[in-house]
Amino acid sequence: MANSTDAKSVDAKSVDADVLVDAQIAHDNIKRTAGWTDVAYHSVTAMVGAGVLGLPSVFAHLGWAGGCIMLAFSFWVSWYTYKLLAYMHEVPDLDSKEGGGIKRLDRYDQLSCYVLGKNRGKWVLLPFQIAVLLGMAITYTVVGGNSLHAFTTAVNPDIKLRKWVFYIIFGGLELLLSLIPGFTELSIVSLLGALMSVAYCTIAVAMSGTVQPPAGSVNYEPMAVPRGGLERAMGIFNALTTILFAYSGHNVALEIQATLPRTEAHPTTVKPMMKGINITFIITGIAYFAVAIAGFYAFGTGVADNVLMSFAKGPTSWVVAMADMFVVVHVASAYQVYSQPVFLLIEATIRERTTGEHLAVQSVGIRIAHVVFVTLVAIMIPFFGSLMGLVGAIAITPTTFLLPPLLWLLYKRPARWSVDWCTNWFLVVVTAIIGTLGTIGAIYGIAEASKSYHMFA
Template sequence: MRRHAGWLEMVYHSITGMLGAGVLGLPAVFSHLGWAGGIIMLVFSLWVSWYTYLLLVWMHEVPDLDNKAGNGIRRLDRYDQLATYVLGPRKGKAVLLPFQLIVLLGVAITYTVVGGDSLRAFATFINPNLSMGRWSFYIIFGAVQLMLSLLPSFNELSMVSLLGAVMSVAYCIIAIVMSARVHPAKGTVNYAPEAVERTPVERAMGIFNAVTTVLFAYGGHNVALEIQATLPINAQHKSTVPRMEKGVHITFVVTALAYFLVAIVGFYAFGTGVADNVLLTFSHGPTSWVVAMADMFVVVHVAAAYQVYINPVFIMCEASLSRRTRFGTVNPIVQTLLRMSLVVGVTVVGLLIPFFGSLMGLFGAIAITPTTFLLPPLLWLLYKQPTKWGKEWMVNWFLVIITGIMGILGTIGALYGIIKASSTYRIFAA
């Protein structure tokens, strides 16, 4: 692996991976949790995500006395390598791999949906009489990903990732400013979830889905070690941890500002009437070109972030194939076909389940919650073995248990939402 990145490159890789389109769904979370519940959930998820990301950073380098050239350090460059190191080869892969693949592919599916929807919104602004169906834009987005997927490795994604980071910050700023301009008249906007007409089951399912929608916003952990792996260890830098920590802190400060402002200002502007994607709530008017520009920023960002997430899947699949060949390498034609097949598969699933809010909740529950919030503290407990009933032991076990419960409840809520929405959806009708 080529290790030539600097901490600044790590920052924009991390921002592209962390500050995703999930931020546009955060105002809708408040429509189920209310002001108090929404803010508490944002604060809790930020703290836990920040802490668990650092746990992964600290476990990237482990002792290896046989590695003289590496100063007695072994680097765990992928999440699955960390799980294998702590749990053993068979158990590590069995515990982590299914969740990680669901995260990486799930985010790609969700980004196909939001990318296609945003592209459609932009095209409708250009031509209000546009007759192309929603599904057409998912296919266009997928075609763009086919071309980007031919980039040979993660190191070649630097400029793509930088562009994605800039775009994500830009559309967050637009969402905040446009929401702040709404100035709702007193009494015209409802902020009380209990005032919305819902059955008790719908209310409970909405709360479950809202909780894991927030958790979906923190999926960057699944590429944290791949990002850290691009930092070199040399005479100037004896460890990657200080540089990675610096980048993580900057990433989370930027992420926190974006998440809190978009969620709070967006909910204040529209209340419980806010859409799953806050940008789609704005009506046409003299400033609609700004919203259209934000839609295109979303398209560019998720196109870049999609590659950050799917690239580890390419690497895993190609490594598995190479182990099965006589020459230990994958034929370039086979490699290209493999990548194209994965992108086509992701696009097809996006066409079949184009429900942004429910997808965020589902993948947040079944995959991002375990890999972001549950597994890092569990691996830390097994690796470091802190004193039983000590502060570190109790904090990490609390996170394992509470986030496990959240994941189960969120899965139920998201599946309920998808089943309900799919009953009226027709794939080529919209």
């Protein structure tokens, strides 16, 4: 899958100082053998979450104009901030005695520490990043368990197992996958996940396209839906953040880029990284717009939170069951993409404090403990969807939309009132406002869900 065989890896003694490979390679045991195709696999798997199936319901709160504008804005903002991270992966090595060396920032926390200082950088980023990475793993356990339950009951309605049993089954699958040592070895899994995400999006679009609503039979006006003022406002707040957070994946961007080699032919990783990023956004953009527009056109404001649920019964129910299994495979892959940075971070900390003779055993123990913890939390919290909305608003906002432009401003220091300066400050302010609105909407959702809360529901 990798494209690294095209050129030989750089020999630090045979090239100029400006293309020296950072010594962090050996220290973190990172295999730099990936290519732009691997970047695309990992990024599509991380970015195209099962939440894409809920985009039509977002249009039910924003309407045609508002939905399309926000979806296009989210597309641009996410691509732009992803690009900023890619361009900050390679920076001047301030610790180089010779001067002129290049340092590779292989983890998001390394970038934050490089720009803000070691202590401040960790405290500014790590709490939010860990919340996102753990939150996504828990969310994917819930989605994977629910989809596995839906598939099983569709195939055999006589099966009466509780949903939490399927969470445990999904967790068992993740236990096996978590033994994959790193992103390089995860390429095949990510490719399968990317294909599955495209597959269930295609099913959603195709099935929506078969619906031919009679003229005037479908309502496309959110204001025509009877809702209270508070309910309407909270729906809009949640819709804004749902669309904005649809393009996630920034929290694993640098870890993915770390697997790219710098070669004699390509002394920088930016070009292959951007190629993979651009392919990723082409795929996700087409999928998101197609699912959102087709689903909303078919059902209008009456569309289900998951558009596939609108087809759950009838002669096409088997297609929905197949799509549910595609979702299971995809989120199982995405779970690992979001968990690998957690493993890398903890293992790097252990490597600094202990000898390497017991590292393999400790690594396996860490991965097992992580999966067990995530599975238990998923089982215990039935309204985690609303809780993840809160995590998304207060954690995804800074790591995905606030920190990249802010770090760029502090690192590059563009001239005041220049296009670069204005663009990045605009993103900081606007996404902070949307994140605040999303926090309000998520808290409201949790308060409503908690009224019917039951442990291990």
